[in-house]
Amino acid sequence: MASLFSKENRLAFTEPLSLNNPVLIQVLGICSALAVTAKLEPAIVMGLSVTVITAFANVIVSLIRKTIPNRIRIIIQLVVVAALVTIVSMTLKAFAYDVSVQLSVYIGLIITNCILMGRLEAFAMTNGPWQSFLDGVGSGLGYAWILVVVGAVRELFGNGTLLGFNVIPQAAYEAGYVNNGMMTMPAMSMIILGCIVWAHKAYVSKKTK
Amino acid sequence: MIQKTLDKLRPHFSEGGKFSALRSVFDGFETFLVVPSATSKSGVSIHDAIDSKRIMSFVVIALMPALLFGMYNIGYQNYAAAGATASCWTMFLYGLVVMLPKIVVSYGVGLGIEFVVAQWKKEEIQEGYLVTGMLIPMIVPVDTPLWMLALAVAFSVVFAKEVFGGTGMNIFNPALVARAFLFFAYPTSMSGDKVWLAKDTWFGLGNAIPDTKTLATPLGEAAAGLAPSGDIWQYCTGLMPGSIGETSVIAIAIGAVILLCTGIASWKTMCSVFVGGALTAWLFNIGGLDNAVANIPWYEHLALGGFCFGAVFMATDPVTSARTEGGKYIYGFLIGGLAITIRVLNPGYPEGMMLAILFMNMFAPLIDYCFVQRNISKRLKRAQDK
Numbered sequence: 211m212a213s214l215f216s217k218e219n220r221l222a223f224t225e226p227l228s229l230n231n232p233v234l235i236q237v238l239g240i241c242s243a244l245a246v247t248a249k250l251e252p253a254i255v256m257g258l259s260v261t262v263i264t265a266f267a268n269v270i271v272s273l274i275r276k277t278i279p280n281r282i283r284i285i286i287q288l289v290v291v292a293a294l295v296t297i298v299s300m301t302l303k304a305f306a307y308d309v310s311v312q313l314s315v316y317i318g319l320i321i322t323n324c325i326l327m328g329r330l331e332a333f334a335m336t337n338g339p340w341q342s343f344l345d346g347v348g349s350g351l352g353y354a355w356i357l358v359v360v361g362a363v364r365e366l367f368g369n370g371t372l373l374g375f376n377v378i379p380q381a382a383y384e385a386g387y388v389n390n391g392m393m394t395m396p397a398m399s400m401i402i403l404g405c406i407v408w409a410h411k412a413y414v415s416k417k418t419k
Numbered sequence: 420m421i422q423k424t425l426d427k428l429r430p431h432f433s434e435g436g437k438f439s440a441l442r443s444v445f446d447g448f449e450t451f452l453v454v455p456s457a458t459s460k461s462g463v464s465i466h467d468a469i470d471s472k473r474i475m476s477f478v479v480i481a482l483m484p485a486l487l488f489g490m491y492n493i494g495y496q497n498y499a500a501a502g503a504t505a506s507c508w509t510m511f512l513y514g515l516v517v518m519l520p521k522i523v524v525s526y527g528v529g530l531g532i533e534f535v536v537a538q539w540k541k542e543e544i545q546e547g548y549l550v551t552g553m554l555i556p557m558i559v560p561v562d563t564p565l566w567m568l569a570l571a572v573a574f575s576v577v578f579a580k581e582v583f584g585g586t587g588m589n590i591f592n593p594a595l596v597a598r599a600f601l602f603f604a605y606p607t608s609m610s611g612d613k614v615w616l617a618k619d620t621w622f623g624l625g626n627a628i629p630d631t632k633t634l635a636t637p638l639g640e641a642a643a644g645l646a647p648s649g650d651i652w653q654y655c656t657g658l659m660p661g662s663i664g665e666t667s668v669i670a671i672a673i674g675a676v677i678l679l680c681t682g683i684a685s686w687k688t689m690c691s692v693f694v695g696g697a698l699t700a701w702l703f704n705i706g707g708l709d710n711a712v713a714n715i716p717w718y719e720h721l722a723l724g725g726f727c728f729g730a731v732f733m734a735t736d737p738v739t740s741a742r743t744e745g746g747k748y749i750y751g752f753l754i755g756g757l758a759i760t761i762r763v764l765n766p767g768y769p770e771g772m773m774l775a776i777l778f779m780n781m782f783a784p785l786i787d788y789c790f791v792q793r794n795i796s797k798r799l800k801r802a803q804d805k
Contacts (some may be wrong), residue, residue, distance in 0.1 A: 391603060
């Protein structure tokens with residue numbers, strides 16, 4: 211089991227976090243990144259849900275990859291994902307009802323999240339379960355941290371709170387500070403996302419030089 | 420004399436001089452003051468005596484009547500709300516004192532960003548901000564806090580201009596993007612009935628007015644379902660509440676004449692905005708809608724709100740408007756029509772000019788494309804018929 215954390219396996223985990231980030235580089239999963247990031251809490255929950263689903267879908271598909279007939283593989287992948295999404299959705303409804311109401315259809319729409327299909331097709335169909343698991347967790351977390359950053363910026367400037375706690379002091383409001391209503395609109399998350407891509411590109415190109 | 424001073428200073432700012440970090444700043448000021456002596460080195464090119472810096476200066480001059488009147492109107496509204504009387508000069512001075520910080524903030528933040536970007540990319544400073552910086556303070560309500568203004572200016576210069584590649588490359592009019600940012604980010608500070616009045620005293624000028632005093636624009640009143648106060652005479656002179664530069668039709672008309680005489684603005688765009696607006700408003704008039712805004716007579720619609728200001732100074736922006744001659748008619752006509760339609764049919768937005776122009780900015784390239792294609796196919800057909 212020495213190869214459990216071999217270089218290849220570590221790369222499968224770390225690459226999607228930054229150098230091959232699903233949102234920043236592959237530009238996948240944008241719609242949900244824009245839709246659920248008005249507050250920090252739903253962004254975190256959404257990020258975790260996607261991480262869990264990607265990881266286990268990758269494992270399951272990887273386990274049965276040799277028995278899947280090539281011509282109907284998309285349907286089988288979808289069934290696996292749909293089952294996992296249903297489990298996550300029911301769990302959220304049972305234990306975190308408020309958040310699941312806020313996320314509304316977007317939990318169900320994880321089924322159509324391009325990151326999932328992309329990882330299943332490109333990675334799990336050709337790699338072993340353990341490596342697929344690492345890749346799934348990495349991709350999910352790569353997606354999640356973008357959501358968390360965008361959600362934090364939007365909640366901080368749009369509502370003056372983080373996770374529902376007031377962060378901007380009352381004195382600032384008395385001095386004339388006003389929350390930025392534009393931050394609560396999806397248009398602004400597009401711009402924030404663009405800024406993150408910009409900063410990330412600059413960082414990566416400097417590093418590779 | 421200016422030329423001599425510049426020549427003396429130039430070595431300091433060239434590569435290796437002590438102020439080489441400020442090279443672009445020097446360059447900007449030099450070309451602003453005198454026409455650059457550098458000419459193209461190859462090929463045949465004929466330059467007009469007018470370059471884009473001169474164009475910008477003309478537009479700023481054309482804005483002056485509306486700006487000066489806006490300052491007077493700030494004082495007038497303040498004294499009228501307090502019930503006090505004062506001479507014209509006192510009112511104007513008060514307006515000047517209220518207005519000046521806004522202009523300084525707008526130019527300071529905007530030019531600051533431009534200088535930094537120019538220095539960073541090792542480019543010349545682009546002159547586009549001269550006009551934008553004057554427009555932005557003129558299209559906001561007088562009570563807008565300075566920090567909001569600064570934020571909006573920064574947002575529009577970075578996201579509406581620099582990311583597209585700077586002056587001349589922008590899709591949207593940067594001044595309107597700044598206003599749209601304020602409008603969506605801080606709706607309570609941009610419309611309603613609390614923001615059209617300067618409420619403090621400065622240097623013994625003006626009157627302190629309690630926060631509870633409200634003043635609604637005629638369009639705001641109409642959107643609330645009331646009959647708008649004032650008459651067509653008042654709308655034309657501009658002694659009514661509104662964004663600083665937009666109220667007076669007469670002052671804007673002077674600016675329009677300057678722009679048209681110097682050939683900077685296109686009369687096709689300008690006229691078709693008015694035609695489109697008038698026609699749409701007239702249709703709503705005879706349409707018999709049960710809606711206070713729809714029942715404002717069409718000629719008053721044209722004089723109210725930002726319609727004139729937008730038509731003269733914003734819609735005709737040579738960068739963001741349609742460039743084909745035929746396209747200008749369609750572009751202008753749709754701006755006018757859309758502005759009135761938004762006013763009448765959307766109760767959330769009392770004024771539609773800003774959104775109409777931004778929307779049509781987006782479609783200007785499409786209109787141009789259609790006209791160019793039409794010309795191509797027409798000429799092809801003519802050539803084939805021979």
